[in-house]
Amino acid sequence: MSATQEALLIALIKVVVLFNLLLGLFSVMTWVERRVLAFMQFRLGPNRTGPLGILQPVADGIKLFFKEEVVPQGAHKWLFMAAPGVAVVTAFMAMAVVPWGGTVTVFGREVALQLAELDVGVLFIFAVSSLSVYAIVMAGWAANNKFTLMGGLRSSAQMFSYELALGLSWVGLILLAGSFRITDIVADQAGGIWHWNFLRQLPAFLVYVVAGTAEANRTPFDLPEAETELVAGFHTEYSSMRFALLQMAEYVHMITISAIGANLFFGGWLAPVPFLPDSPLWFLLKLFGGLFFFIWLRGTLPRFRYDQLMDFGWKVLLPVAMLNIMATAAVVVLW
Amino acid sequence: MTLDAVLFYAFGAVALASAVVVVAQRNPMYSAFALIVTLGALSGVFGLLGSTFIAVLQVIVYAGAIMVLFLFVLMLLSVRAEDAAEAAGGRTLKTVALALGALLVAQVGAALARAARGADAIPAAFDASPRRVAAVLFSPQYAYAFEATSILILAALVGAIALAGRDHLTGKDA
Numbered sequence: 001m002s003a004t005q006e007a008l009l010i011a012l013i014k015v016v017v018l019f020n021l022l023l024g025l026f027s028v029m030t031w032v033e034r035r036v037l038a039f040m041q042f043r044l045g046p047n048r049t050g051p052l053g054i055l056q057p058v059a060d061g062i063k064l065f066f067k068e069e070v071v072p073q074g075a076h077k078w079l080f081m082a083a084p085g086v087a088v089v090t091a092f093m094a095m096a097v098v099p100w101g102g103t104v105t106v107f108g109r110e111v112a113l114q115l116a117e118l119d120v121g122v123l124f125i126f127a128v129s130s131l132s133v134y135a136i137v138m139a140g141w142a143a144n145n146k147f148t149l150m151g152g153l154r155s156s157a158q159m160f161s162y163e164l165a166l167g168l169s170w171v172g173l174i175l176l177a178g179s180f181r182i183t184d185i186v187a188d189q190a191g192g193i194w195h196w197n198f199l200r201q202l203p204a205f206l207v208y209v210v211a212g213t214a215e216a217n218r219t220p221f222d223l224p225e226a227e228t229e230l231v232a233g234f235h236t237e238y239s240s241m242r243f244a245l246l247q248m249a250e251y252v253h254m255i256t257i258s259a260i261g262a263n264l265f266f267g268g269w270l271a272p273v274p275f276l277p278d279s280p281l282w283f284l285l286k287l288f289g290g291l292f293f294f295i296w297l298r299g300t301l302p303r304f305r306y307d308q309l310m311d312f313g314w315k316v317l318l319p320v321a322m323l324n325i326m327a328t329a330a331v332v333v334l335w
Numbered sequence: 336m337t338l339d340a341v342l343f344y345a346f347g348a349v350a351l352a353s354a355v356v357v358v359a360q361r362n363p364m365y366s367a368f369a370l371i372v373t374l375g376a377l378s379g380v381f382g383l384l385g386s387t388f389i390a391v392l393q394v395i396v397y398a399g400a401i402m403v404l405f406l407f408v409l410m411l412l413s414v415r416a417e418d419a420a421e422a423a424g425g426r427t428l429k430t431v432a433l434a435l436g437a438l439l440v441a442q443v444g445a446a447l448a449r450a451a452r453g454a455d456a457i458p459a460a461f462d463a464s465p466r467r468v469a470a471v472l473f474s475p476q477y478a479y480a481f482e483a484t485s486i487l488i489l490a491a492l493v494g495a496i497a498l499a500g501r502d503h504l505t506g507k508d509a
Contacts, residue, residue, distance in 0.1 A: 004338075008338075076362075076364075076365075079364075079365070079368065118387055119387065119388075119464065119465075120387050120388050120391050120465060123388070123391040123392070123395065123465075124387075124391050126391075126395055127391045127394035127395045127398075127399060128394075130394070130395055130398075130399025130400065130403070131371075131375075131394065131398060131399060133403060134368070134371060134402075134403075134406075137403075137406050137410070138368065141364060141406075141410055149410065152410060153407070153410055153411065156403050156406060156407045156410070157407065159403065160400070160403050160404070160407075163399075180465055
């Protein structure tokens, strides 16, 4: 086997493993979210299907699979059918450059726990996340329904207001690490928890948490679906597997935002104290922390009003992110 | 064929096909979505050339930022598909379009002919890393143009706000 073929084979294996891992994580997350949310609201949540209700995602999957698929009359059929696919593809694509750990040795071969090591990894994530809005716009517009259209409109406005802040929140870390490569930014945080970026770049971290939640369309930024005002927003008209795909995209987004946060702000797979070994398990722990935080937010905060959302994005987040960049740049140059 | 060649032709075909859809489609929303596909495919070609930085910038700036605005405006105004009579356009428009098309074909032909003679073949190790791009952009040669552009954009922004918010600023809409 030539070197190219070998590299291709390794990449292929990584793709299959990562894909299935994310699918598994997604289905477990749907159950975890409902259970945890229920406990926060003094309810029990789904607990009948299998032990503790763990088989609920399987039951849901089977149900959605066998449901009738309805394409509304007057919908733009092709775009309507394509939108969930676009949503899933863009959601999964960002995970391609997210490292899950350092390198491991498998069969005497060094394998990086990352699908693609790009020298512009951070920018790649930014690019892909800027594409993810199209799925929502497509779904909202193609269904030809005023509620979905409102969802799509809100979503695009929200995305370009918060994406800027999201991108700017990373600039400070890039300045500190002197690289767009995610592994370099993780390596830059070596030496224990007090070197991690969430402390060194506290304003950037806060901006990231807010903008990231908005990017994932999670409460309190779930205006694109806002079930109290827009029925179900952009996915009102979807049923069956296409609805499931949209759900999947939303959860994978949440996983991506948590994974990026874990890498950029919490030192990725690095141990919090120097005498413990670095391991992918740390990364998973941080990832789950991020996911729990999302559920916690949903159980705690009410939804923003549309004008509040815009005001906050442009008048608070953006200036904070800009000031942080200026301060960081000054420190990097003068130190 | 090598893997790179296969990918190149795949991206090229997608870019061309979607570019045709942009022009041929009567519904502006479809055109906008097709344009996004074109830009994405072009970004793939840049990536194949080894300039991941340029590829990513292409997606962020064009496919990401600019097209979202296009779609937002199209949805806000709820533009309808134009009918055939409108789409045909006037005689002047057709003449101008033909002339511009001919000019483009001539340009591409000339460039291809030059490349075939090997006059200015692209150097193999073309460096478009972020560091290199920044070094070129902020070199004395381009720094002035770069800063001038940013002032131009700022002026356009202020102008747009002043125009859109004229009544608001003077308190007329109160």
